[in-house]
Amino acid sequence: MATTTEEKEQLSSLAENLVQVIQAVVSTTKEKLNECAINVENVVKAAAEPESGEFLVPLIPERIESMQMVLKKLEPDVLDEGICYETETRSR
DSSP: OOOSHHHHHHHHHHHHHHHHHHHHHHHHHHHHHHHHHHHHHHHHHHHSOTTTOOOOSSOOHHHHHHHHHHHHHSOGGGSOHHHHHHHHHHHO
16 A cells, blocks of 8 residues: 555565564474473373383373473473473372
8 A cells, every 4th residue: 555665665674574573483483392392202201111111091100200200300481381280289
C-alpha cells in the first residue's frame, strides 16, 4: 500500500529486519530443542537397566533415584515447570 519511494524503502527495510529476527529466533529454538533432547535422553537412559538397557515396568526404586539424580544435576532453567514440580514432590 506504500505510495512513495521512501515508504517502499522503509517497508522493505522493515521486512528485512523481520526476516533477520525470525531467522535468529529459529536458530535459537533449534539450539534449545537440541539441548532439551539431550537432557531428556539422559533422564530416560537413567531409567534403563545399566546392564541390559531394558526398562523394567514399573521402575524399580533404584532407577527412579537414578532419574532424580540426573534431573537434580540439570540447571533449573532448562527444565519445564512440571518436571521441576514432580521432582520436588517425589523427593519429599
